[in-house]
Amino acid sequence: MRLLDPATQPDAIELAAQRLADGGLLALPTETVYGLGARADDDAAVARIFTAKGRPSNHPLIVHVANAEAAWQFASAVPLVAQQLMDRFWPGPLTVIVPRAPNVGAASAGGQDTIGLRCPDHPVALKLLQAAARLGVPGVAAPSANRFGRISPTRAEHVIDEFKDQGDGLDEVWVLQGGFCDVGIESTIVDCTRAHPVILRPGRLTRDEIEAAAGEPVGLSTPEAPDADAPRASGTLLAHYAPRAKLRVMGDTQLSSALDLIEPELAAKAMTNKSAVKPGIAVYSRSLWAHRPASPGVVQRAMPADAISAAHHLFSDLRELDALGVDLIWVEQPPVDPVWDGVRDRLARAAAA
Ligand code: TXA
Ligand code: MG
Numbered sequence: 001m002r003l004l005d006p007a008t009q010p011d012a013i014e015l016a017a018q019r020l021a022d023g024g025l026l027a028l029p030t031e032t033v034y035g036l037g038a039r040a041d042d043d044a045a046v047a048r049i050f051t052a053k054g055r056p057s058n059h060p061l062i063v064h065v066a067n068a069e070a071a072w073q074f075a076s077a078v079p080l081v082a083q084q085l086m087d088r089f090w091p092g093p094l095t096v097i098v099p100r101a102p103n104v105g106a107a108s109a110g111g112q113d114t115i116g117l118r119c120p121d122h123p124v125a126l127k128l129l130q131a132a133a134r135l136g137v138p139g140v141a142a143p144s145a146n147r148f149g150r151i152s153p154t155r156a157e158h159v160i161d162e163f164k165d166q167g168d169g170l171d172e173v174w175v176l177q178g179g180f181c182d183v184g185i186e187s188t189i190v191d192c193t194r195a196h197p198v199i200l201r202p203g204r205l206t207r208d209e210i211e212a213a214a215g216e217p218v219g220l221s222t223p224e225a226p227d228a229d230a231p232r233a234s235g236t237l238l239a240h241y242a243p244r245a246k247l248r249v250m251g252d253t254q255l256s257s258a259l260d261l262i263e264p265e266l267a268a269k270a271m272t273n274k275s276a277v278k279p280g281i282a283v284y285s286r287s288l289w290a291h292r293p294a295s296p297g298v299v300q301r302a303m304p305a306d307a308i309s310a311a312h313h314l315f316s317d318l319r320e321l322d323a324l325g326v327d328l329i330w331v332e333q334p335p336v337d338p339v340w341d342g343v344r345d346r347l348a349r350a351a352a353a
Helices: 012-021 043-053 080-089 123-134 156-163 207-214 252-272 307-323 338-352
Strands: 002-004 025-028 035-039 062-064 094-099 114-118 173-176 188-191 198-201 246-250 281-285 298-302 328-332
Touching: 002 012, 012 025, 012 035, 012 123, 012 173, 025 043, 025 123, 025 156, 035 043, 035 062, 080 094, 080 207, 156 173, 156 307, 188 207, 207 338, 246 252, 246 338, 252 281, 252 298, 252 328, 281 307, 298 307, 307 328, 307 338
Parallel strands: 002 173, 025 173, 062 114, 094 188, 246 328, 281 298, 281 328
Antiparallel strands: 025 035, 094 114, 188 198
């Protein structure tokens, strides 16, 4: 494991770009989450990502490019709607699915004849992609830099936690430092290969924003109403983004009653066991924590009240709560409002694990 930090090492970006050019694994920051990257045009390099993550190799990855022109190296065609979305949102937290150029990126695309492309809006990622392009790397395939099914990383330290114990025979992961990811949940994915665009995974960009840029109605695939034609893909698996603790999502009244029921039991346990008891339940809520008294065995943490900062903190807070060793994480259901779609989607999938 090697950490490269552009803030303290002047050659960090160059070393990272060279690592990619050489076919190695490099975790890179983006504005959404950290990605585990390898050059997208090299099937052997891409295979290392699948092995390191423990991800089935038929699950397609997103290819990151330095700009819209570079997208043409992986696409056999860029449908008008994809072009409109790229013009409006790149660089930014948007992935477009377009038909794949037949001779490149087969491993990145998980063997499909379509490919997901995205130009990330993060200064370190953009500098890296430009430096790599100068070394002949047309794009970088990068799924979120976590082990398969687990919580996506939003800080370099999370990536280090995920991959520091790579066993013998597994490839070393280098990490490029880029701070705390601003968006906090993965990009909005729009399939542009059908008669009408469909959002396969919600993110910070809302359906309204996508429709406004597309100039036509846009479908939305959700855990409750999945799109039947969507290809199998990890980000759209029902059970995903999961902490080790069992996560449940509940309305605020249900959450309150559940706590009323269990708190006496936990308090009794704390009385009989004089040594410090580790908390059994973590409560992550927008409304309860301020007026519910502390109770033994229960830790409470505030979920931010607005959707943008809730997304920014979501994965990092879930990681911290999980690290306390609790058995249960009880999360208050976010509002049913389109700006919360991304957060609700990730919580629903985490709860299904
Ligand atoms: O924000 C993000 O998108 C992050 C950062 C690192 O850029 N990346 C990310 O990648 O979330 P990953 O591999 O965890 O998610 C890839 C998802 C797949 O699970 C699938 O849902 C969709 O992107 N995808 C990629 N290529 C596709 C394709 N050809 N057809 C359909 N879906 C595809
Ligand atoms: Mg992922």
